[in-house]
Amino acid sequence: MTKILVTGGAGFIGSATIAEVQKSGHDIYVIDDLSFGNRDFLTIPDTYFHQLDILNGHGLNEVIQKIDPDWIIHLAAIHFIPYCNQHPLKSSNINIQGTINVLNAAKSLKNLKKMFFAWTAAVYPICEDPIPETQQTNPLHIYGLSKLAGEHLMNEFHLQTSIHTIICKFFNAFGPNEVNLHLIPEIQRQVNSGLRTIELGNLEPKRDFIHTYDMARAIIMLLNKFDSGIDVFNLGSGQEYSVIDVVKEFENQLGEEITIKVDRSRVEKSRAKAFTG
Numbered sequence: 001m002t003k004i005l006v007t008g009g010a011g012f013i014g015s016a017t018i019a020e021v022q023k024s025g026h027d028i029y030v031i032d033d034l035s036f037g038n039r040d041f042l043t044i045p046d047t048y049f050h051q052l053d054i055l056n057g058h059g060l061n062e063v064i065q066k067i068d069p070d071w072i073i074h075l076a077a078i079h080f081i082p083y084c085n086q087h088p089l090k091s092s093n094i095n096i097q098g099t100i101n102v103l104n105a106a107k108s109l110k111n112l113k114k115m116f117f118a119w120t121a122a123v124y125p126i127c128e129d130p131i132p133e134t135q136q137t138n139p140l141h142i143y144g145l146s147k148l149a150g151e152h153l154m155n156e157f158h159l160q161t162s163i164h165t166i167i168c169k170f171f172n173a174f175g176p177n178e179v180n181l182h183l184i185p186e187i188q189r190q191v192n193s194g195l196r197t198i199e200l201g202n203l204e205p206k207r208d209f210i211h212t213y214d215m216a217r218a219i220i221m222l223l224n225k226f227d228s229g230i231d232v233f234n235l236g237s238g239q240e241y242s243v244i245d246v247v248k249e250f251e252n253q254l255g256e257e258i259t260i261k262v263d264r265s266r267v268e269k270s271r272a273k274a275f276t277g
């Protein structure tokens with residue numbers, strides 16, 4: 001049985017990943033400070049759940065040594081771009097120093113075989129075409145920059161330890177347990193409140209959406225399939241959807257027409273985030 005530690009496991013992608021791993025009967029441990037996540041998303045016993053801030057290097061080291069995992073899936077981060085823009089120091093500190101703390105604790109583990117790091121498509125500039133792994137990075141905001149630093153940290157970790165490392169750039173996740181008000185939950189919130197004229201920001205961006213269940217399957221597949229070295233993957237569906245496409249899908253599901261009213265105050269905010277996270 002593989003012992004798997006998921007940091008940020010109580011979040012949106014983490015909870016889907018854990019549900020997928022549970023199907024194979026592995027031992028799953030979670031470290032999450034519940035700043036954005038929710039304990040109720042998980043069906044693991046309390047002894048396997050550690051409510052802990054990854055900025056607490058000493059506490060983190062102690063817990064990780066005690067768990068002694070075979071795999072670490074490092075998802076804990078602040079990734080909601082408007083929040084990152086409002087709290088640049090706090091969010092980049094968690095994304096960079098928090099990652100350093102996880103890696104420092106991981107370096108002295110005896111049994112660790114795999115390290116998985118959730119990177120983001122937000123490290124790329126805005127592109128019209130599908131984005132290959134070889135695309136030059138050029139993040140547009142502090143969140144993307146903090147994640148770019150994470151890639152360098154992972155490269156260094158692999159060079160120092162030779163532990164198999166996977167860096168996976170997620171495109172836009174959607175699915176249950178979304179804790180941040182990205183596009184789809186925001187439309188859903190307004191539609192569920194009975195509105196049929198909804199207010200949105202910038203209608204121009206197109207996004208590559210991937211369901212968290214598919215993402216979770218892909219994460220486990222990548223971890224099972226590759227065994228050595230350092231690998232970098234882009235994880236998306238390869239298809240782009242505009243805001244209007246998404247609203248149309250809501251119309252199809254509802255069987256009712258939805259009118260979009262552009263809220264200028266949201267446009268400036270959404271311009272800063274060509275990718276959700």
Ligand SMILES: NC(=O)c1ccc[n+]([C@@H]2O[C@H](COP(=O)([O-])OP(=O)(O)OC[C@H]3O[C@@H](n4cnc5c(N)ncnc54)[C@H](O)[C@@H]3O)[C@@H](O)[C@H]2O)c1
Binds near residue numbers: 011031172
């Ligand atoms: N959601 C997306 O579309 C998307 C896209 C690209 C990359 N990502 C990356 O995937 C990972 C998971 O994202 P998500 O959408 O599940 O986000 P999320 O906010 O739902 O989950 C992140 C989890 O990390 C926890 N966390 C935050 N700060 C912490 C800290 N200091 N100590 C311990 N735990 C902390 C939160 O409580 C939360 O449960 C992140 O690394 C994110 O950058 C997400």
